[in-house]
Amino acid sequence: MKSSTAKTPDTSRRSERSRTAILQASMELVGEVGYNKLTIEAIASRAGVGKQTIYRWWPSKAAVLLDAFTATVDSDEYANGIPDSGDLEADLKAVLRATVDEFTDPSFEAPYRALAIAGAADAELAAQFAERLTGPGFAVYERRLRAAQEAGQVDPDLDLSLATELLLGPFQQRWMTYYRPLTYEFVDDLVDMALRAFAPR
Amino acid sequence: MKSSTAKTPDTSRRSERSRTAILQASMELVGEVGYNKLTIEAIASRAGVGKQTIYRWWPSKAAVLLDAFTATVDSDEYANGIPDSGDLEADLKAVLRATVDEFTDPSFEAPYRALAIAGAADAELAAQFAERLTGPGFAVYERRLRAAQEAGQVDPDLDLSLATELLLGPFQQRWMTYYRPLTYEFVDDLVDMALRAFAPR
Structure with missing residues (x-):
């Protein structure tokens, strides 16, 4: 099965898993510690990824959280x-x-x-x-x-x-x-x- | 002129001046530094009173602020x-x-x-x-x-x-x-x- 992107399917799947884990970790953590005390380090640790993985995709914790919430709502009422x-x-x-x-x-x-x-x-x-x-x-x-x-x-x-x-x-x-x-x-x-x-x- | 309270008129006037200064200082400071960073020490310093004066009248910074806001609104629309x-x-x-x-x-x-x-x-x-x-x-x-x-x-x-x-x-x-x-x-x-x-x- 050929991927249409530059990445191999395995890399894409791994990336998608990491992305999902990061978004979920950011939602959990912000609910637990609040926005001010939320850190990229803590998100990376909870998601089981390296800090650099997060910084490669998002410029800030605000950007991570916005994607996390947008993903939640996109999947239901916004789309339909x-x-x-x-x-x-x-x-x-x-x-x-x-x-x-x-x-x-x-x-x-x-x-x-x-x-x-x-x-x-x-x-x-x-x-x-x-x-x-x-x-x-x-x-x-x-x-x-x-x-x-x-x-x-x-x-x-x-x-x-x-x-x-x-x-x-x-x-x-x-x-x-x-x-x-x-x-x-x-x-x-x-x-x-x-x-x-x-x-x- | 006799005061109906136990305090002499002079003490009452001084207390009222301190109270007003404390309420005003608390409003100014919370706008400047936010609620979390607001301290009784800073309010006392801005108002030119001792910390103990504040603690004698209010149990917490929240109580000071609530009185400060209530005083603001009492004086106009709430009353009339x-x-x-x-x-x-x-x-x-x-x-x-x-x-x-x-x-x-x-x-x-x-x-x-x-x-x-x-x-x-x-x-x-x-x-x-x-x-x-x-x-x-x-x-x-x-x-x-x-x-x-x-x-x-x-x-x-x-x-x-x-x-x-x-x-x-x-x-x-x-x-x-x-x-x-x-x-x-x-x-x-x-x-x-x-x-x-x-x-x-």
Whole structure:
């Protein structure tokens, strides 16, 4: 079996295994020690690779983590978007309930919180998150709202970008500040209220 | 002039001056060095008081900062609430435009961000913020919305607590993540969209 790349299949497989191990190690570690104390050395040690392997592929720990998170989300909702059953309310509630599950799962929540805190303390890092994570994540909602708009279910003049902020901002606020618990009831009520703002006049 | 407290007026005035200096120093310093690197020693030094003076009144740097922020907000909007001109849209836009000014002023923004980041990293500290700052801050909006509800301008069944989250969550999300700029246009559009969700059916 011939490889179309310069590398042999064996090298590619080994590289892919190392890459996966590095991304997973970076997620685990940032959840355990926080962003500030995370080091390339510790990631290399946990992943069982040499430091130089990481530096060959990524310029910084921020770059490793961004790839790690992007890989997580690429593999599911970003690629497929929010399912369109024709029932906007049901679809939004389903995706937000799944998001509640995700944000109450420590294996996802702890690293994501560490990354969010690092971004809140560093506008340049935050701009990278916005481009790589928040922007694409919000775009998934905008696409589902656009489909509903084309189906005449939401106001034809609705600003879909602001509408997405209206839907996701309260979730983010509860999460980041621990203001109130993230529950199915909360996201159901949030969708109900937001849809009243989105409805055709 | 007799003092009703055990302290003489002179001691009271000196205490009040020290207290004000300590609160102000804590706000300045947390904006400069962040929450983690803030020390009681540095606050004492900046305020021109002894460390023991601080420890006599507050158990921790978190307690100092919470008092400092509470003093800031107590003195204006918390005490008086959102003005009620009878025009909910105008009143909400006015208070949120003032909030944009506040959050784009580094002397307020930097310490508040440092405190928010500390809370995001520490659920127990976050619970104190929620009780002392976020809760009372949100309650001010809930009161204004209740007045509008009583005037028949918003839905009689509207959940005022969730409505406040709908209004303030997107602001908080933009702010904490630097996702997009905090502008008058943003808050005006946010109020317009939220009011459609709040309207009587």
